[in-house]
Amino acid sequence: MSNYWLMKSEPDTFSIDDLKRLKTSPWDGVRNYQARNFMKEMKKDDLVFFYHSSCSPPGIAGIAKISKEAYPDHTSWDPTHTYFDSKSTESNPKWVMVDVTFVEKWSSILTLAALKQSPALADMLLTKKGSRLSVMPITKNEWEYIITMLKNKRPLAGQIATYHQ
Incomplete structure (x- = not known):
């Protein structure tokens, strides 16, 4: 059984385009204990929403999957x-x-x-006030609802931002 996750990255540091170019990349630099513990729970082939943060507008930019389970982050030793x-x-x-x-x-x-406008996502960690974790779990229902939102263009006009290539 797959788990679902949301992982945040600032697009000027590492974007969905960077991951697309690299195909696979380590997700390093997480320095929050709760986010680290979530990463320890990740299993190979779990699905991930790739979220662009600290940008305008912030939001989900695509999907990735876990291809290697948690291992020591060697950047912390350097x-x-x-x-x-x-x-x-x-x-x-x-x-x-x-x-x-x-x-x-x-x-x-x-x-x-x-x-945040969707009542179905009111309990999602991301939409709760003060939630700043860079890695968080997503329930199967939240995952499926978000996929449906995108496919049906359910959000109000202006709430889905078009990429500018």
């Missing part, structure tokens, strides 16, 4: 790396990463505003 953590060592790693593989890029971003 003192020259942005994600260095002096408390994490090779013998006692504190952080993990997973590998994600590109599945599809949507022609439109399903915006956070559209997700």
